[in-house]
Amino acid sequence: MGEQTFQVDFVKLCEAIGVRDIHTVDPYDLDQTKDAFQKALEFDGPSVVISDKPCVLMPRKIKETPYTVISDSCNGCKLCFRIGCPAIAASKELTEKGHPKAIIDLDLCTGCTICAQVCPENAIVLATEKAHAVR
Numbered sequence: 357m358g359e360q361t362f363q364v365d366f367v368k369l370c371e372a373i374g375v376r377d378i379h380t381v382d383p384y385d386l387d388q389t390k391d392a393f394q395k396a397l398e399f400d401g402p403s404v405v406i407s408d409k410p411c412v413l414m415p416r417k418i419k420e421t422p423y424t425v426i427s428d429s430c431n432g433c434k435l436c437f438r439i440g441c442p443a444i445a446a447s448k449e450l451t452e453k454g455h456p457k458a459i460i461d462l463d464l465c466t467g468c469t470i471c472a473q474v475c476p477e478n479a480i481v482l483a484t485e486k487a488h489a490v491r
């Protein structure tokens with residue numbers, strides 16, 4: 357409702373109800389997040405993973421500068437499409453094998469970095485770095 361309030365301490369809340377395996381993660385750090393879920397799955401008992409960053413669907417930027425695709429480096433593997441990010445779409449430009457390359461809508465990108473972390477070709481970079489990368 358837009359009213360000022362206090363932040364719930366989820367770690368203390370979980371401890372108070374008896375949870376012993378608690379992980380707090382930056383969900384935009386894929387390795388850290390995967391590691392936390394792996395440990396939670398292996399723990400014998402209830403676990404909680406706390407995602408401690410603004411939701412990617414909130415209308416606010418994680419980073420001010422959006423990400424973009426270096427078309428020449430994209431091999432059309434589609435890994436970045438599988439994230440489900442609304443800013444990523446199939447380009448009309450095709451690879452030699454006929455697969456569509458990725459393209460990012462700079463206005464929709466919140467700068468969350470997930471696509472750049474999954475791209476095996478390092479084809480996704482900050483829009484400000486693209487000019488250097490294609491030289």
Ligand code: SF4
Pocket residue numbers: 425429430431432433434435436437457458474475476477478479480
């Ligand atoms: S993950 Fe990288 S190489 Fe694969 S389609 Fe996306 S931008 Fe292209």
Ligand code: SF4
Pocket residue numbers: 422423439441442443444460464465466467468469470471472
């Ligand atoms: S950084 Fe990539 S995954 Fe994140 S909002 Fe931008 S295009 Fe989508």
